[in-house]
Amino acid sequence: MPGVFNLSVDHAVAAAKEAYGLGVKSLILFGLPDTKDAAGTSAWDPNGPVCTALKAIKDAQPELVLAADVCLCEYTDHGHCGPLERDARGHVTVANDQTLPLLARAAIAYAQAGADLIAPSDMMDGRIGAIRRALDERHLDDIAILAYAVKFASGFYGPFREAAQSAPKEGDRKSYQMDPANLREARREARLDLEEGADMIMVKPAMAYLDVIREVKAMSDRPVACYNVSGEYAMLKAAAQNGWIDEQRVGLEILLGMKRAGADVILTYSALDAARWLA
Numbered sequence: 605m606p607g608v609f610n611l612s613v614d615h616a617v618a619a620a621k622e623a624y625g626l627g628v629k630s631l632i633l634f635g636l637p638d639t640k641d642a643a644g645t646s647a648w649d650p651n652g653p654v655c656t657a658l659k660a661i662k663d664a665q666p667e668l669v670l671a672a673d674v675c676l677c678e679y680t681d682h683g684h685c686g687p688l689e690r691d692a693r694g695h696v697t698v699a700n701d702q703t704l705p706l707l708a709r710a711a712i713a714y715a716q717a718g719a720d721l722i723a724p725s726d727m728m729d730g731r732i733g734a735i736r737r738a739l740d741e742r743h744l745d746d747i748a749i750l751a752y753a754v755k756f757a758s759g760f761y762g763p764f765r766e767a768a769q770s771a772p773k774e775g776d777r778k779s780y781q782m783d784p785a786n787l788r789e790a791r792r793e794a795r796l797d798l799e800e801g802a803d804m805i806m807v808k809p810a811m812a813y814l815d816v817i818r819e820v821k822a823m824s825d826r827p828v829a830c831y832n833v834s835g836e837y838a839m840l841k842a843a844a845q846n847g848w849i850d851e852q853r854v855g856l857e858i859l860l861g862m863k864r865a866g867a868d869v870i871l872t873y874s875a876l877d878a879a880r881w882l883a
């Protein structure tokens with residue numbers, strides 16, 4: 605997508621400094637490992653791209669708040685968010701309970717490397733509690749958890765999956781991501797993550813789910829984030845490049861809509877553009 609690149613660690617440090625200089629206070633890191641396997645073991649490699657970049661960026665710009673995305677789909681060779689198992693009927697499915705300690709292991713590695721926020725995006729049941737306990741046991745009590753609490757099975761993730769090479773090789777994520785039609789499930793998922801100890805909760809995607817942001821904001825006593833995802837950014841850029849819309853005007857209007865709906869934090873590919881427009 606225009607303006608979006610996979611960065612090596614040295615370039616990530618330069619990008620982080622530029623972002624901070626423009627007024628962006630927080631970044632989230634996603635990893636693209638050299639090798640992938642069935643369990644996603646490179647997710648917690650202390651010499652992997654995310655741990656290395658967290659250390660390098662913290663050294664270069666200590667004031668930046670760093671979040672680390674925690675999921676296994678970038679690290680598994682099958683592209684699902686956890687290791688697979690065959691159920692009693694012979695169906696291949698993600699092994700929810702086997703995934704939890706692996707996510708916790710990745711979370712500890714990122715926290716030890718310098719992440720201030722751990723952001724689990726996998727949607728396995730029970731992962732917030734498992735990660736919280738694992739961090740606390742290692743005296744990482746003050747590392748916060750930003751839970752992707754309400755994550756819909758959405759067509760808007762297409763460009764990210766291509767960039768992260770994380771599209772499932774077989775099947776889809778509908779057994780662990782949510783039905784876009786189901787608002788009551790959104791409430792339940794948010795409640796469970798809050799009960800398990802999430803410090804912030806996220807709704808993803810954002811543009812077609814502003815009502816969900818509002819709903820979650822009303823029930824949460826903690827900050828609410830939304831994820832303005834790759835497909836949303838792609839539509840803005842493509843329309844602007846075709847001369848069909850005014851990019852700055854529409855780009856800021858989209859972010860304003862998310863704020864108005866109740867988002868305290870917006871995770872967006874438009875962050876650098878928006879910082880420049882607002883300056």
Ligand SMILES: [Zn+2]
Binds near residue numbers: 675678684726
């Ligand atoms: Zn995933």
